[in-house]
Amino acid sequence: MSIRIRGLRMAIAVLLVAAALPAASAEAHGRGGSVRFATFNASLNRGAEGALRADLSTPNNAQAATVAEIIQRVRPDVVLINEFDFDPEAARLFRDNYLSVGHNGAAPITYPYHFIAPSNTGVASGFDLNNDGRVVTTPxxxxxxxxxxxxxAFPGQFGMVVYSKYPIKRHDVRTFQRFRWKDMPGALLPDDPATAAPGDFYSPxxxxxxxxxxxxxxxxxxxVGKRTVHFLVSHPTPPVFDGAEDRNGRRNFDEIRFWADYIRPGHGRYIYDDKGHRGGLRPGSSFVIAGDLNSDPLDGDSIPGSAQLLLENHWVDASFRPxxxxxxxxxxxxxxxxxxHRSDPSRDTADFADVPGxxxxxxxxxxxSRGLGVHGGGVFWPVSTDPLSRLTGTFPFPSSDHRLVWLDVARGR
Ligand SMILES: [Ca+2]
Ligand SMILES: [Ca+2]
Ligand SMILES: [Ca+2]
Structure with missing residues (x-):
C-alpha cells in the first residue's frame, strides 16, 4: 500500500515538475505520440543582400542566437521561419552555427531536413506598381x-525557410511563387478611385x-510515420503601407484565400504551381497551414473576414487557439x-506599436486540417518575471516583434 502511495506521489511530483517547466523540457521528436508544428516570424532579415549570410557565418550574432534559443526552448518538430532572407547558404549556416549549438543551457536541436526557395520580395517588376509616376528597378x-x-530592398529579402525532423518529400513539393493574382476567380483587384473603370489600379x-x-x-x-501531412506555408503581405485603393489589404485577403480554395475540394482547379501542374490539394489529405498571415480576426487593418477564411473554414480545425x-x-x-481591441489579448502573437496603433x-x-487531432499548443511569450522573457523582451526586441506559435497534433500510425 505504502509503495503504491509513494509511487503515486512520485507520479504527481513528476507531473508537477513537467507542468512547471516551459514547453522547453520535453524532447520534441516522438513526444508522447504527437508532432509539434510551429511558425515563427523571426526577423532574420537584413538590409542588404548577403548580410544575413555574413551574420550567420560566425556563431556571434546575438539576435540569431536568441531566435535559436527560442526554437530550442519550444523544440518544434517542424518549424516555418518567416522573414529569413532567401539564401540557401544562410539556411545551412543557421542550422549549423545556431540551431545545432546549445544556447544558455538549452539543448541543441537537430533538423535533418529543410527547405528554402526563392521569394517574390525585392524582385523588380519593371512596372510602376505603387503608381507614384516612377518605375524603379535599381535595388x-x-x-x-x-x-x-x-x-x-533586394531579391529574397523577408523570405522564409522550413526546418523539419521528418522527411520532406522533395519531389512532391509544390510552390506557387509565379501564380498570377488575376488568375484567381473573383480576385479582389484594387481599384483606382480617380477613374470610373473598376479594378484598374493596375494596368492590364x-x-x-x-x-x-x-x-x-x-x-x-x-x-510523419506512414502519414503525409502537407505543411502549407506563406507570409501574406501586411495590409498597410498603401492608399485608398487598399492594394495591400486586398492582396493580403487573397493570399489567405488562396489556401482556403486550395484545401476545399473542387475549388482549387484554377490554381497552377510553378511546374505548371494544376489543381488544389487532393481531397482527404492531412494538412497544417502555418505562417504570419498579417491578419487578426477582429483588430488591425486587414479586410474584415480575412483570417476567418481559414478560422471558420469547414476543412480547418481552428478550435484550439494558442x-x-x-x-x-x-x-x-x-x-x-x-x-x-476586441480580440482576446492572450491570443496575440505580435507586439506592434501601440500608439496610434x-x-x-x-x-x-x-x-x-479537421480530424488531424490537436493535443495542445501555445505561444512563446513569457511574462516579464519569467527569466526567459529576456528572449522576447520589449521594443527594440532581442529576437523579433513576433512570437513563436506551436501546435501539437496526433502523430498517427
Ligand atoms: Ca513607382
Ligand atoms: Ca490584440
Ligand atoms: Ca506593442
Missing part, C-alpha cells in the same frame, strides 16, 4: 521595394506580370490601441 534606390513583385500589362504571393506559397508534404500569459500582460502594460495582434497561425 537600393528609393521606391524600389514598392515597385517590386513583393516589398523588399501590370496584371499580366503581377503575382499573387508577396513572398511565395509552398505545399511541403512531410512524412495563447500566452505574456501576451495578456503586454497588452495591459502597453495600453494604447490594445485598450480598444495597430497594437498587439494575433497574426501568426498554425491551423490543422
Amino acid at each position: 537600393g534606390a528609393a521606391g524600389y521595394g514598392d515597385d517590386a513583385l513583393g516589398f523588399g 500589362a501590370e496584371l499580366a506580370a503581377f503575382r499573387l504571393s508577396s513572398k511565395s506559397h509552398w505545399d511541403l508534404p512531410i512524412e 495563447k500566452s500569459a505574456g501576451a495578456a500582460e503586454a497588452a495591459a502594460l502597453q495600453g494604447g490601441a490594445n485598450a480598444t 495597430p497594437g498587439n495582434l494575433r497574426a501568426d497561425y498554425v491551423l490543422p
Whole structure:
C-alpha cells in the first residue's frame, strides 16, 4: 500500500515538475505520440543582400542566437521561419552555427531536413506598381521595394525557410511563387478611385506580370510515420503601407484565400504551381497551414473576414487557439490601441506599436486540417518575471516583434 502511495506521489511530483517547466523540457521528436508544428516570424532579415549570410557565418550574432534559443526552448518538430532572407547558404549556416549549438543551457536541436526557395520580395517588376509616376528597378534606390513583385530592398529579402525532423518529400513539393493574382476567380483587384473603370489600379500589362504571393506559397508534404501531412506555408503581405485603393489589404485577403480554395475540394482547379501542374490539394489529405498571415480576426487593418477564411473554414480545425500569459500582460502594460481591441489579448502573437496603433495582434497561425487531432499548443511569450522573457523582451526586441506559435497534433500510425 505504502509503495503504491509513494509511487503515486512520485507520479504527481513528476507531473508537477513537467507542468512547471516551459514547453522547453520535453524532447520534441516522438513526444508522447504527437508532432509539434510551429511558425515563427523571426526577423532574420537584413538590409542588404548577403548580410544575413555574413551574420550567420560566425556563431556571434546575438539576435540569431536568441531566435535559436527560442526554437530550442519550444523544440518544434517542424518549424516555418518567416522573414529569413532567401539564401540557401544562410539556411545551412543557421542550422549549423545556431540551431545545432546549445544556447544558455538549452539543448541543441537537430533538423535533418529543410527547405528554402526563392521569394517574390525585392524582385523588380519593371512596372510602376505603387503608381507614384516612377518605375524603379535599381535595388537600393528609393521606391524600389514598392515597385517590386513583393516589398523588399533586394531579391529574397523577408523570405522564409522550413526546418523539419521528418522527411520532406522533395519531389512532391509544390510552390506557387509565379501564380498570377488575376488568375484567381473573383480576385479582389484594387481599384483606382480617380477613374470610373473598376479594378484598374493596375494596368492590364501590370496584371499580366503581377503575382499573387508577396513572398511565395509552398505545399511541403512531410512524412510523419506512414502519414503525409502537407505543411502549407506563406507570409501574406501586411495590409498597410498603401492608399485608398487598399492594394495591400486586398492582396493580403487573397493570399489567405488562396489556401482556403486550395484545401476545399473542387475549388482549387484554377490554381497552377510553378511546374505548371494544376489543381488544389487532393481531397482527404492531412494538412497544417502555418505562417504570419498579417491578419487578426477582429483588430488591425486587414479586410474584415480575412483570417476567418481559414478560422471558420469547414476543412480547418481552428478550435484550439494558442495563447500566452505574456501576451495578456503586454497588452495591459502597453495600453494604447490594445485598450480598444476586441480580440482576446492572450491570443496575440505580435507586439506592434501601440500608439496610434495597430497594437498587439494575433497574426501568426498554425491551423490543422479537421480530424488531424490537436493535443495542445501555445505561444512563446513569457511574462516579464519569467527569466526567459529576456528572449522576447520589449521594443527594440532581442529576437523579433513576433512570437513563436506551436501546435501539437496526433502523430498517427
Ligand atoms: Ca513607382
Ligand atoms: Ca506593442
Ligand atoms: Ca490584440
